[in-house]
Amino acid sequence: MEIKLQSLTKVFVAKDKKETVAVNNMDITIPSGKLIGLLGPSGCGKSTTLYMIAGLLEPTAGKIYFGDEDVTNTPPELRGIGLVFQNYALYPHMTVAQNIMFPLENIKVPKAEALERAQEMADLVGIGELMNRKPKELSGGQQQRVAIARALVKKPRVLLLDEPLSNLDARLRLQTREEIKRIQRETGITTIFVTHDQEEAMSISDEIVLMEAGIKQQVGVPQDVYDQPDNLFVAKFLGTPPINTFAGKLEAGKIMLAGHNIGKVESKTNQEVLIGIRPEGFNVVEKSKLSLPIYMVETIGRDTALIIKDPNDEAKTFRAIVDSSHRIKPGDTVNFAIKPDKLYVFNKDTGELVK
Numbered sequence: 001m002e003i004k005l006q007s008l009t010k011v012f013v014a015k016d017k018k019e020t021v022a023v024n025n026m027d028i029t030i031p032s033g034k035l036i037g038l039l040g041p042s043g044c045g046k047s048t049t050l051y052m053i054a055g056l057l058e059p060t061a062g063k064i065y066f067g068d069e070d071v072t073n074t075p076p077e078l079r080g081i082g083l084v085f086q087n088y089a090l091y092p093h094m095t096v097a098q099n100i101m102f103p104l105e106n107i108k109v110p111k112a113e114a115l116e117r118a119q120e121m122a123d124l125v126g127i128g129e130l131m132n133r134k135p136k137e138l139s140g141g142q143q144q145r146v147a148i149a150r151a152l153v154k155k156p157r158v159l160l161l162d163e164p165l166s167n168l169d170a171r172l173r174l175q176t177r178e179e180i181k182r183i184q185r186e187t188g189i190t191t192i193f194v195t196h197d198q199e200e201a202m203s204i205s206d207e208i209v210l211m212e213a214g215i216k217q218q219v220g221v222p223q224d225v226y227d228q229p230d231n232l233f234v235a236k237f238l239g240t241p242p243i244n245t246f247a248g249k250l251e252a253g254k255i256m257l258a259g260h261n262i263g264k265v266e267s268k269t270n271q272e273v274l275i276g277i278r279p280e281g282f283n284v285v286e287k288s289k290l291s292l293p294i295y296m297v298e299t300i301g302r303d304t305a306l307i308i309k310d311p312n313d314e315a316k317t318f319r320a321i322v323d324s325s326h327r328i329k330p331g332d333t334v335n336f337a338i339k340p341d342k343l344y345v346f347n348k349d350t351g352e353l354v355k
């Protein structure tokens with residue numbers, strides 16, 4: 001089921017009449033059968049967007065379509081959505097089976113059929129053996145699977161997940177996210193997965209929608225957005241360690257960092273800019289003009305992180321990730337060349353990418 005948001009806006013008005021624009025004029029088309037990661041920092045409007053799609057919050061303006069159907073004013077129970085929250089929200093006094101069957105009881109599906117469908121969903125999410133347990137007898141990951149099975153049992157058109165993994169420990173998070181990906185693939189259900197964790201969104205999503213302050217920043221296949229960020233916010237939000245930024249200049253198409261020409265751009269305007277270089281964008285070379293003293297070295301298995309003084313500002317450092325075979329020591333001076341595909345130039349004032 002394709003989902004289309006058209007100029008979707010939500011303004012919250014507090015008692016003192018102060019307005020918060022939680023979602024600002026969002027236009028997105030979510031392709032049918034895909035898993036979309038809705039990503040952004042805390043407070044950027046992810047949950048608000050999701051709850052408008054679910055019908056739990058009424059938009060201030062704009063429209064929501066499921067396929068050709070305008071569902072903007074359709075009550076939540078008629079939208080055909082399954083919703084999963086961060087805290088699972090299972091009924092503690094009910095068994096796993098009763099929890100999963102609960103949405104079917106509401107629509108008066110006969111008991112035997114309900115149980116059969118619940119078992120099918122439990123098998124799908126890998127908890128088929130646990131039907132008679134109570135939620136407190138399950139691990140966090142298992143509880144979350146019950147919540148997912150419950151969301152799927154009515155065969156929704158759309159699955160909406162709001163930070164479903166954030167209560168799980170690191171290992172379980174990883175495992176459960178792979179599980180969600182598998183379930184989504186097997187069912188082919190259009191899924192929106194809300195998270196503030198860029199690594200999680202990048203690894204699980206067919207496409208990501210990156211938001212900030214209620215505004216859509218960029219939409220695309222995770223690797224494309226990482227490689228071709230439209231602006232500084234996007235470049236900084238994706239990637240660990242984060243992109244390094246330096247004050248720099250454009251001079252007749254040359255990118256100048258601390259007086260060194262480190263690359264080129266099409267733009268021929270001379271201007272002050274912000275230069276962005278991904279940590280993996282530094283090549284250690286025999287000879288170059290960009291020679292920098294190494295301040296600290298951290299070796300982490302395959303990679304070495306070099307901590308280097310910012311050529312513009314002695315008080316600041318930045319990180320380069322290089323192959324550990326280079327055997328660089330603190331105090332060494334290293335020659336660097338910058339990989340052109342890891343080098344970006346941003347407008348100093350607007351943060352927009354300069355091409």
Ligand SMILES: Nc1ncnc2c1ncn2[C@@H]1O[C@H](COP(=O)(O)OP(=O)(O)OP(=O)(O)O)[C@@H](O)[C@H]1O
Pocket residue numbers: 012013020021022040041042043044045046047048049196
């Ligand atoms: N019921 C409400 N009344 C007033 N303001 C609200 C309400 N719900 C959310 N907001 C505000 O709207 C903005 C967006 O909130 P939202 O919950 O959508 O963010 P989020 O991206 O889901 O954040 P998080 O990652 O912390 O869950 C925030 O500034 C928040 O304070």
Ligand SMILES: [Mg+2]
Pocket residue numbers: 046047048
């Ligand atoms: Mg939220």
